[in-house]
Amino acid sequence: MEISPLVQQARPSFQPKISQLYEELFLDEEDHSHSEGFWSEFFLLRPDKASLQRRLEAVSADDLLHFQYETQQLFLHAVRHIKSARAPADEVALETLTVFLAGVLSKRYTNPSSDIITVLAGLDEVDAVFSDFANAIETTIRTGRTSMSMDALRFLRSDLLVEDVRKKAIEAALSLTSGAYQTSLVSYFTHRDLFPSLMKYVQETDDNSQAFDPFLLLGLLVNYNKFEYRNPYRLRLEDFVNEATIQTIVSGLGVTFSQSRNKYASVIEDVPEGWNLSSTLTYIGLGVLAPIKAIAPAAATDDNKEKFAALPGPEAAILLSTYDFALANKLFCYNLITHSPPSSPEPPFSAFLSLTSYILHHASRSTRASLYALLTLTTLRILLEDVLLCKRLCQPTPLLPARLCRQRPPFLPPTSHPRPPAAHILDLAADALTHNLRRRLDTDLYAGCLALVHRLLCCLAQNRTPLAYHWPVLWQALLSLLRFLATYAADVAALPGDPHALLTPLLRVLALALLRGSAFLPDAPAYDDLVYKLVENSAALEKLRGAYALGEDSPLEVLRHVAAHYHGLLQMERGKGRVGKDLSPREVGRVIRGGYEGLVLPGGEGMGLESWEGYREGEERGWVKRAGRVAVEDVRAWVRGL
Secondary structure (H helix, E strand, O other): OOOOHHHHOOOOOOOOHHHHHHHHHOOOOOOOOOOHHHHHHHOOOOOOHHHHHHHHHOOOHHHHHHOHHHHHHHHHHHHHHHHHOOOOHHHHHHHHHHHHHHHHHOOOOOOHHHHHHHHHOOOOOHHHHHHHHHHHHHHHHHHOOOOOOHHHHHHOOHHHHHOOHHHHHHHHHHHHHHHOOOOHHHHHHHHOOOHHHHHHHHHHOOOHHHHHHHHHHHHHHHHOOOOOOOOHHHHHHHHOOOHHHHHHHHHHHHHHHHHHHHHHHHHOOOOOOOOOHHHHHHHOOOHHHOOOOOOOOOOOOHHHHHHHHOOOOHHHHHHHHHHHHHHHOHHHHHHHHHOOOOOOOOOHHHHHHHHHHHHHHOHHHOHHHHHHHHHHHHHHHHHHHOHHHHHHHHOOOOOEOOOOOOOOOOOOOOOOOOEOHHHHHHHHHHHHHHHOOOOOOOHHHHHHHHHHHHHHHHHHHHOOOOOOOOHHHHHHHHHHHHHHHHHOHHHHHOOOOOOHHHHHHHHHHHHHHHHHHHHHOOOHHHHHHHHHHHHHOHHHHHHHHHHOOOOOOOOHHHHHHHHHHHHHHHHHHHHOOOOOOOOOHHHHHHHHHHOOOOOOOOOOOOOOOOOOOOOOHHHHHHHHHHHHHHHHHHHHHHHHOO
């Protein structure tokens, strides 16, 4: 049977009407004007985001300046439809503007500020147009749609019924704020305060995850030129006391932190702690029945390394907002630590510690990851600077579960049960110190880790709180860094900044552990192990003294004093024939225990116990500004993916 010729004919390809309108918008014709009918149809049809994005990508910055009349008309009509608050034109206008602004603002212009203003509004009309835009966005976020005609309802699509017009307004604001961050256009959002409407949106949402977009936008607005003038959004954060809204934000943050952490786990599954047979049997006292030990994660391949280098995802920009809210608002800090939604499988603070662990573990893979690591470390530092919060984190109860990164050896010891939050923080700091050692050392990262350890040890010592923790892991990480600084002193000296800004905190931590370790170490053998490891590294102590020209007032002298004391005892034991030339660890341990009576230690002045040097953002503006720029780029990527 012959096939009909009609079947053999190629099917014609149809182009969506809205795509045709996109093409018409950028046609190089003498008559640039479009009728009101054109714009009515333009904002009635469902937007094709991919088509509009491709069309904008094909147009250069110079071409956009050539088409300035068309682009100005598009922006002006979009603002009018947003102000009308009538479906479906308002939502179509917001969706279109989100893509349009992302495309226009991503171009490289000769004169960025003036050229962008020319493309969007014109130099003469910019104030009126952008004031209208800011007012329309604020009103939409605050009230949503105020009217809907029956004719519009007939054309309203089911997907628009689901999507919230307020959320689309926030997305459009994100597109402008992230794209025009280096221009004066963002100042229109500082003149028209969005904070009340953003918080109202968060308060009225039924889904905690919907707090992500407004909190992300708030983070960008708080950081906008904040070192040049008193940012009004920072003042808003300081004065905000609505605990219910803060808890909604914290719950939403927990969801985002978990999702971002899971991207790391999808590259190499490092087995969530507490969810395997061996650890469960050990936890209930039946470890002898465990079939095998915990399986080590698979080694990273070259492909995995590339994937890790691209992490965290663009959603990590929310860490900038978290940092700013923690810096400005103590009530937020308290709720970040304590709030645990009953419906959430993971407390928000557990998710934050978990994500921090993964970011720190891979911080050396990219400058971007390193900056996000600094944001998380500084946020933790801000939390620990509050005396009451720090004490709460160090107490034996309440306990907190946290999945920490174990994707590269040496692995953190697996833990199968909740622990005091301080134990998790010490673990993630020790892991970061271990896995980011390299000659071009990230001194800011290491100083941040040491600041956390020092603060926790001070709090534990002052309150005489014994902490159940695998302390040898921490001592090993600290002493590995000490040996590194001694071995590569020339490379460290060539790094930007003062090497003593890293060396002094390290020596303070070790000296503090020696002087006050009996107050927080769980038993005498734990203290013996610290002294043993210190004596074992006495050669590195002598190297440090010569390489960095340390004086008599340095904490190093405390360490050298202890090491010299026990070296003298060991020589005496050898002279009496009680020990051989090559000492076993057991023999050294016996000498250490017997030498405490003759060991005289200083009082601990200068170790940071008397006063804590608080975080001052103005002194850290260099990396804070770099982190802000990274977050802005990630928000741009986030908007492009909407």
